[in-house]
Amino acid sequence: MWKLTDRIMSLNHEGVRFLLVGGSVFIIDMLLFIVLYQWGNIPAFKARVMAFLVATMLTWLGNRRFTFRHRHQLNKGPQFTLSLLVSCSAAGVNLGAFYVLGLFLSTSLVFATFSLAVGVLAGLIVNWCGSTWVTYRHIKNKELNVTK
Numbered sequence: 616m617w618k619l620t621d622r623i624m625s626l627n628h629e630g631v632r633f634l635l636v637g638g639s640v641f642i643i644d645m646l647l648f649i650v651l652y653q654w655g656n657i658p659a660f661k662a663r664v665m666a667f668l669v670a671t672m673l674t675w676l677g678n679r680r681f682t683f684r685h686r687h688q689l690n691k692g693p694q695f696t697l698s699l700l701v702s703c704s705a706a707g708v709n710l711g712a713f714y715v716l717g718l719f720l721s722t723s724l725v726f727a728t729f730s731l732a733v734g735v736l737a738g739l740i741v742n743w744c745g746s747t748w749v750t751y752r753h754i755k756n757k758e759l760n761v762t763k
Contacts, residue, residue: 629682633743636677641735644670648731649724659727663713663734671702674742683751694750701745709738 644666651662675698679688688694713734720726 629747630743632682633678633746636674636682637739637742640670640673640677643673644735645728645731649728652727653724659717659722660710660714663710663731667706667709671699671706674702675699678746678751683746686751688751697750698746701742701750704745705738705741708741709734712737 647669648662648666651657651665652659655662657665675695678698679691679694689697711734713730716730716733717727720730
């Protein structure tokens with residue numbers, strides 16, 4: 616019988632792996648937001664930005680080591696820069712949706728959490744497109760500076 620980690624690592628579809636990384640990081644993102652906002656008494660938007668920054672770093676690591684591991688990869692520095700640019704674009708959508716919904720909904724934890732989830736979903740779409748076609752695109756030989 617395979618171990619769970621062996622089964623996960625054997626997944627061959629990038630979309631499934633992308634969702635696994637994103638889903639795992641979403642849980643961390645959500646929990647960190649709740650801890651900062653509810654228990655840390657940090658204002659909702661500031662707590663959201665702080666949780667987002669942690670989630671961005673974890674997402675890059677997960678996608679580099681798991682989701683797109685089979686692709687030729689740029690060196691870590693340039694790739695992280697591209698990942699950060701894509702994440703910032705997704706952040707604009709993510710945080711924008713969170714902020715706009717916050718203008719119309721109550722500031723209770725339930726509505727703040729709902730706003731966070733809508734923002735994350737909108738950002739997910741931007742992140743998938745950017746990750747697939749920018750950060751982890753198939754690199755032509757002349758661009759290769761391969762690291763694993």
